[in-house]
Structures are given as structure tokens and as C-alpha cells.
Amino acid sequence: MPDHPLSGGSRHPVRVISRSDIAALAAGCAVFGTGGGGAVHTERLAVEAAIDEYGPVGVVSVGELTDDDAAIVLSGIGAPSVGIEMLGAVGQAESIVREVEEIIERRVTAVMAAEIGGSNGVAPVRWAAELGLKVLDADGMGRAFPEATMIAMNVAGLPSPFAVMSDVVGNVSVLRTVDLGWLERHARAITVASGAISLGAHYVMTKRNAPGAVVEGTVSRAIQVGHRLLRCGPGSAARRGTVDPVDELVDELGGGRIISGKIIDVERNTEAGFTRGSVTVEGVGDDRGRLARVEIQNENLVVLEDGEVLASVPDLVSIVDSETGEAISTELLRFGQRVSVIAWACDPLWRTRRGLELAGPAAFGYDLPYVPFVAREPAR
Amino acid sequence: MPDHPLSGGSRHPVRVISRSDIAALAAGCAVFGTGGGGAVHTERLAVEAAIDEYGPVGVVSVGELTDDDAAIVLSGIGAPSVGIEMLGAVGQAESIVREVEEIIERRVTAVMAAEIGGSNGVAPVRWAAELGLKVLDADGMGRAFPEATMIAMNVAGLPSPFAVMSDVVGNVSVLRTVDLGWLERHARAITVASGAISLGAHYVMTKRNAPGAVVEGTVSRAIQVGHRLLRCGPGSAARRGTVDPVDELVDELGGGRIISGKIIDVERNTEAGFTRGSVTVEGVGDDRGRLARVEIQNENLVVLEDGEVLASVPDLVSIVDSETGEAISTELLRFGQRVSVIAWACDPLWRTRRGLELAGPAAFGYDLPYVPFVAREPAR
Numbered sequence: 001m002p003d004h005p006l007s008g009g010s011r012h013p014v015r016v017i018s019r020s021d022i023a024a025l026a027a028g029c030a031v032f033g034t035g036g037g038g039a040v041h042t043e044r045l046a047v048e049a050a051i052d053e054y055g056p057v058g059v060v061s062v063g064e065l066t067d068d069d070a071a072i073v074l075s076g077i078g079a080p081s082v083g084i085e086m087l088g089a090v091g092q093a094e095s096i097v098r099e100v101e102e103i104i105e106r107r108v109t110a111v112m113a114a115e116i117g118g119s120n121g122v123a124p125v126r127w128a129a130e131l132g133l134k135v136l137d138a139d140g141m142g143r144a145f146p147e148a149t150m151i152a153m154n155v156a157g158l159p160s161p162f163a164v165m166s167d168v169v170g171n172v173s174v175l176r177t178v179d180l181g182w183l184e185r186h187a188r189a190i191t192v193a194s195g196a197i198s199l200g201a202h203y204v205m206t207k208r209n210a211p212g213a214v215v216e217g218t219v220s221r222a223i224q225v226g227h228r229l230l231r232c233g234p235g236s237a238a239r240r241g242t243v244d245p246v247d248e249l250v251d252e253l254g255g256g257r258i259i260s261g262k263i264i265d266v267e268r269n270t271e272a273g274f275t276r277g278s279v280t281v282e283g284v285g286d287d288r289g290r291l292a293r294v295e296i297q298n299e300n301l302v303v304l305e306d307g308e309v310l311a312s313v314p315d316l317v318s319i320v321d322s323e324t325g326e327a328i329s330t331e332l333l334r335f336g337q338r339v340s341v342i343a344w345a346c347d348p349l350w351r352t353r354r355g356l357e358l359a360g361p362a363a364f365g366y367d368l369p370y371v372p373f374v375a376r377e378p379a380r
Numbered sequence: 381m382p383d384h385p386l387s388g389g390s391r392h393p394v395r396v397i398s399r400s401d402i403a404a405l406a407a408g409c410a411v412f413g414t415g416g417g418g419a420v421h422t423e424r425l426a427v428e429a430a431i432d433e434y435g436p437v438g439v440v441s442v443g444e445l446t447d448d449d450a451a452i453v454l455s456g457i458g459a460p461s462v463g464i465e466m467l468g469a470v471g472q473a474e475s476i477v478r479e480v481e482e483i484i485e486r487r488v489t490a491v492m493a494a495e496i497g498g499s500n501g502v503a504p505v506r507w508a509a510e511l512g513l514k515v516l517d518a519d520g521m522g523r524a525f526p527e528a529t530m531i532a533m534n535v536a537g538l539p540s541p542f543a544v545m546s547d548v549v550g551n552v553s554v555l556r557t558v559d560l561g562w563l564e565r566h567a568r569a570i571t572v573a574s575g576a577i578s579l580g581a582h583y584v585m586t587k588r589n590a591p592g593a594v595v596e597g598t599v600s601r602a603i604q605v606g607h608r609l610l611r612c613g614p615g616s617a618a619r620r621g622t623v624d625p626v627d628e629l630v631d632e633l634g635g636g637r638i639i640s641g642k643i644i645d646v647e648r649n650t651e652a653g654f655t656r657g658s659v660t661v662e663g664v665g666d667d668r669g670r671l672a673r674v675e676i677q678n679e680n681l682v683v684l685e686d687g688e689v690l691a692s693v694p695d696l697v698s699i700v701d702s703e704t705g706e707a708i709s710t711e712l713l714r715f716g717q718r719v720s721v722i723a724w725a726c727d728p729l730w731r732t733r734r735g736l737e738l739a740g741p742a743a744f745g746y747d748l749p750y751v752p753f754v755a756r757e758p759a760r
Contacts, residue, residue, distance in 0.1 A: 169562060171555070171566060176551065176552040177551045178551055186570050193565045
């Protein structure tokens with residue numbers, strides 16, 4: 001597999017995703033989810049069940065795509081809080097594939113995650129297993145983001161002539177919007193009308209349009225990060241006190257630990273199809289006396305301390321369990337949890353002018369300049 | 381033209397709609413609009429301009445449809461209050477026609493109004509003129525109703541496999557919903573996201589499926605009612621005091637006058653894409669001392685006096701100007717207006733069990749039995 005300029009990729013490409021990879025994929029996707037993209041736990045069980053039934057799923061890299069390949073870009077849309085309680089129906093992905101094939105007049109051969117973060121990074125493996133398709137080792141964000149406009153294909157200027165949505169009831173919609181902003185508005189309106197959760201596909205990725213327009217290697221990368229984290233799990237060296245899972249994770253990601261402490265306040269509302277709020281962490285141990293606030297809109301967006309920005313979108317911020325390093329999704333944050341807030345650099349595409357325009361602090365309504373995150377102390 | 385069992389029809393079919401028919405069509409559609417379907421004034425001007433530019437529009441009856449004909453069923457969706465200020469864009473109907481042709485793989489040759497009432501009964505003539513199509517002399521309601529489920533094709537059990545919507549921005553959506561209830565929900569959600577007004581098409585009417593599944597002859601009928609009303613206009617006998625336009629109208633419709641008086645209260649809100657409220661009329665002249673309330677949800681639904689139902693959906697209730705007989709749409713009702721409330725029988729299809737299930741008082745949330753409207757005193 002060739003080197004590529006995108007940081008999201010992995011030097012150790014996965015060729016086949018088998019049952020034993022799913023726990024790692026879920027743990028990695030939770031980390032890249034930065035709190036959003038949906039909690040991974042229920043989706044992990046559904047993917048494992050699908051692989052038990054249909055067998056392992058083949059992975060194809062962007063460089064391996066042939067002229068016959070067409071990958072649809074799938075993602076769950078809506079409020080993650082609802083997603084926990086409502087798994088997608090089997091027919092949902094199938095009806096989207098059939099509708100897309102009707103429109104593009106060719107076969108769909110693979111699925112790509114719109115975002116590698118959260119359950120949206122895990123679920124494509126289930127859909128691929130159920131539909132007999134491959135998974136493309138790439139995604140549209142290298143993380144999770146709440147809006148349809150915030151996607152690598154949009155940064156690259158790729159047109160999205162249509163989107164197809166489906167819900168658990170069996171309703172299917174084809175949206176031909178003038179731009180992604182209108183797609184976001186219409187897709188979210190339909191999602192709210194469908195009960196706050198739906199499945200959507202937009203963009204068809206091919207050998208021709210994918211290179212340079214997606215974040216490559218991120219499926220392999222999520223599995224790799226997940227395996228490193230799981231090695232710190234029960235029975236491992238970490239459990240015997242020799243390894244700190246949060247240090248391991250920060251090292252793997254090349255990021256930094258911002259604060260370790262206790263959650264003393266969680267504000268969270270589900271409004272207009274979004275989960276919005278903030279969480280406050282009070283430092284413990286070395287961080288005693290410090291207080292950091294993480295602003296949330298489905299994802300963790302900005303970390304503030306005494307009015308100073310410690311990290312912000314498009315860089316990645318995860319809130320992880322201080323004991324296990326496991327990332328905690330927005331809707332599962334609770335008062336009293338012992339957590340560490342960590343951050344690391346986003347894919348370079350998000351630091352371009354167009355990338356920041358689409359997903360910098362201002363795109364989320366913050367009047368803050370973007371300051372690229374740099375770890376203050378070397379990890380470990 | 382053969383007789384048919386539906387009361388909405390006309391024994392004097394119109395073959396071509398020319399500029400001089402538009403004022404009559406608008407006046408007639410306002411009457412059948414029962415307050416809803418959008419105010420006809422701005423749409424009337426737009427249709428006249430279209431006929432000036434593209435020429436008269438041919439009318440085809442259901443009985444004249446050939447194997448090559450396919451009529452799309454068009455209607456504006458959303459809050460009438462917004463519709464007054466926002467005329468549909470030329471491209472809106474065209475993009476719907478192109479999308480439908482793509483789906484059904486044949487040419488669209490005609491348009492049919494989903495509802496003959498209000499601007500939705502007038503606008504199809506503009507779309508037909510602009511697109512070079514014919515108008516089908518029929519509609520889906522014989523009046524106006526606020527919801528997608530309340531349509532003759534649904535009473536007849538015709539499936540609606542897809543709907544196509546477009547907005548003034550240029551966004552196009554194809555909705556394949558499991559039923560009309562879901563279509564209503566999704567179409568309204570998209571409409572609200574588009575700014576509270578959009579254009580939609582569902583059902584494709586053909587020689588095979590139209591007979592018995594539409595209300596025939598209603599375009600001719602609206603023009604006929606309109607011409608009768610306009611003959612009472614300025615300079616006419618009515619203006620010289622020999623004819624009462626409200627009596628003329630009631631006679632033409634075979635209906636009854638419920639009360640004549642003054643509007644003393646108007647309650648009106650735009651919520652979730654609907655105009656909801658009520659209007660209270662205090663009797664004058666022979667009706668002095670009486671007080672009637674008309675309940676509204678886009679259309680005039682129920683007339684109550686001292687807790688007694690004087691008329692209700694699916695029968696038709698119009699509030700007309702007492703001087704001119706001109707019907708006043710919901711969003712133009714004002715305190716102090718001198719009005720008459722008139723009612724007449726709906727098309728027989730709405731009095732069937734299935735018709736009442738879909739559009740009787742209970743369908744609108746009223747705990748009232750349906751009592752077919754009968755004029756208490758012979759008109760004139």
C-alpha cells in the first residue's frame with residue numbers, strides 16, 4: 001500500500017475484517033468519534049452478529065479500486081441519543097443500494113463510512129456483510145462531524161448530485177439539492193420526521209474521483225488504535241499497573257492529554273435532531289485546582305480553561321475513561337465519571353483554508369481563531 | 381362528454397382555457413377552496429401572464445385520455461399565508477416533470493390539480509401553459525383539503541409509489557413512502573425546511589387508473605361557477621340591486637346560506653406548516669342575534685352555533701363577501717368584514733365509509749358525528 005499525504009491512514013492495512021477485529025474497530029471508532037457519530041456498543045454487537053451470519057468482510061484500499069468498483073458513502077443521520085435505542089433495520093441499507101444502482105445504472109460494489117468516528121464508522125461493516133459488499137479503507141472525515149457539508153469530498157470540491165435516505169419504517173427519499181447545505185437541511189428535516197434517526201448515502205466513490213477526495217486508510221487505522229487500547233484491557237500489563245492506557249492512546253495518536261479529573265457538570269439537550277450541551281471536568285491528581293469545559297454539538301468541539309482555548313475543531317478532542325482509555329460518547333457522559341480529555345491533530349485537509357471554512361470554530365458559531373493543537377508535553 | 385356519478389362535474393365541459401376564463405376559474409376555485417388551497421389573486425395574475433406568453437391551454441376530459449397520456453397530479457404544499465408572498469418559480473414544475481418522466485420512463489402529457497380549491501386549482505393552468513401540456517378536467521378532491529391522505533385516489537385505493545417535490549431554490553426530492561401518512565409527514569417536513577412552501581406531484585393518472593379514482597369535470601365546473609359569480613360583478617344586474625350574488629352562488633352550488641353578518645373575531649396561527657384558527661361571525665339583518673363560529677385548519681372545517689354543528693367536513697363551507705359573493709380565503713379574513721357563510725354537499729365519494737374515515741370530522745380531531753349538510757331553506 002502506497003504512502004499517502006493524509007495523516008488518518010495506517011501503515012498496516014487490514015485486508016479482511018473478521019469477528020475478532022470488531023471490538024478493536026469499535027474502540028478505535030469511539031476514539032475518532034470525538035464523542036459523536038453514535039455510541040459504538042450496540043452497533044458492535046450487531047456487526048459481530050452479522051459477521052457470524054455472513055462471514056468476514058473484505059477491505060479494499062482506494063489504490064486497489066478497479067473501473068468496475070463503485071462505493072456508496074453511508075452514514076446514520078440524527079440524534080445519537082436516539083440511535084442508542086434504535087438499531088437500523090436490515091432493509092434500510094439494501095433499499096438505499098437498490099435506489100442508488102437505479103440512479104447510477106451500475107452495480108454498487110463497496111461501502112465507505114461517511115465518518116470513521118462513532119457507530120457510523122462501525123456500521124458500514126455490518127451493511128457490507130449483509131449485502132455481500134466490500135468496505136473501502138477510507139472515510140469522508142477522518143473523525144466525526146455533525147453536518148453533511150463537513151466532508152472531505154466537499155473540501156475537494158466534488159459534486160454530490162443526489163443523496164438517498166431510508167428509515168426503519170421503510171420510507172426511501174432521493175434528495176437532489178442545489179448544495180450540501182440544503183442537503184443537510186432537508187435530510188435533517190426528514191430524519192426528524194422519521195423519528196430522529198435515518199440512514200443516508202451521498203456521493204458515489206470510484207477509482208477516478210476517490211484519490212485526494214477521501215481520508216484514506218482510516219478503517220485500518222481505527223482497528224490499529226483499537227487493538228493498542230484493548231491490549232491495556234483486563235488481564236493485561238496495564239491492569240497490573242505498569243502501563244497507563246491513556247498514555248498508550250495518546251502515544252498511538254501522537255496527541256496530548258489536556259486534563260484528567262472528574263465530571264462535575266453535564267448539560268445536554270436533544271434539539272432539532274442534534275445533541276447539544278457542554279461538560280465540565282474538575283482536575284484531580286496533578287491537575288487538582290484546574291477546571292476545563294468541553295463544548296458539544298454531537299461531537300466534542302472546543303476545550304476551554306479560564307477563557308483560553310486548549311483545543312478546538314477541526315482538531316480531535318476525546319473524553320476517555322481514565323482507567324481504561326475507552327472513549328465515552330457524548331450521550332453517555334455522566335456526573336462523577338473519572339475521565340481524561342485528550343486531543344490530537346486533524347487530517348491536514350481540515351487545516352486548509354477550505355477545510356477550516358467548513359469545519360473550523362467559526363463554522364460552529366464560535367468567535368474563536370483556530371489554533372492548531374500541539375501536545376504541550378511529549379506523550380509518555 | 382358522458383354523464384358521470386360524481387357531483388363535482390360540469391355538464392358544460394370547457395375545451396380550451398383562454399385568458400378570459402382565468403378570472404372565472406380563480407373565482408370558482410376560491411369558492412371550492414373553502415378558505416384553503418391558497419389565495420387565488422396572485423396566482424390568477426401569474427396564469428394570465430403565462431397565457432399571454434404561451435397561449436391558451438387545452439383541456440382533456442378523463443374519457444378522452446389515450447394510451448399515450450400520463451397526467452401528473454400537482455399541488456402547492458405548505459402554509460397558505462406564505463404562499464401569498466411567494467410565487468412558485470418557473471423551473472419548479474419543469475424539474476418535477478423531468479424527474480417523473482425519468483421514473484416512469486414515458487412522457488408526461490397533462491397536469492391535474494390535486495385539489496380544485498384555491499390557488500392549487502388555478503396554478504396547474506400556468507404550469508400547463510409553461511410546459512406545453514394539457515390540463516385534465518378533474519381533480520383529486522372536488523374541493524381543498526389540508527392533508528395528502530385526503531384525496532380521491534386514496535379513497536379509491538390507488539397506490540402512490542412515489543412523490544416528487546421541488547422548491548423555489550431548485551431542490552428536488554423523490555419520496556417513496558410506505559403510505560400517504562408518511563408522505564404527508566415527510567413532504568411537510570421538507571416543505572418547512574424549504575421555507576414553508578413547495579410544489580409536489582404524486583400519482584400518475586392514466587386512461588386506465590383515472591376513471592372512478594378522480595373527481596371529474598371540476599375544472600369546467602369551477603369556471604362555470606366563476607362565470608356565474610362574475611356576471612353579478614360591477615355593472616351587472618346585481619350591482620343595480622336586482623340580484624343577490626350570494627343567492628346566485630348558493631343556487632349554482634345547490635347549497636344553503638348559513639349566516640350573513642360581520643366578522644367579530646379572527647384567531648389564526650401558522651404552525652408546523654399549517655394555518656390554524658377560527659373565525660366568529662355575528663349575524664346582521666335577518667340573522668341579528670345569532671353567532672356562528674367556523675373552525676379552520678387551512679380550510680373551513682366546521683360551522684358551530686350554540687354547540688350545534690350546522691355544517692362540517694367533508695361538506696364544503698365557504699366564507700364569502702356578502703356584497704360580491706367572492707370567496708375569502710382563510711389568510712385574508714379580517715375583523716369587520718361583511719360575510720356570508722355558505723355550505724353545500726361534497727362529492728358522494730367523501731360520504732362513503734372510506735371517504736369519511738379519511739376526511740370526516742374525526743379525521744380532523746373533532747369528536748362529532750358527520751351529519752350530511754342539507755340546505756334548510758330552498759335557495760332563492
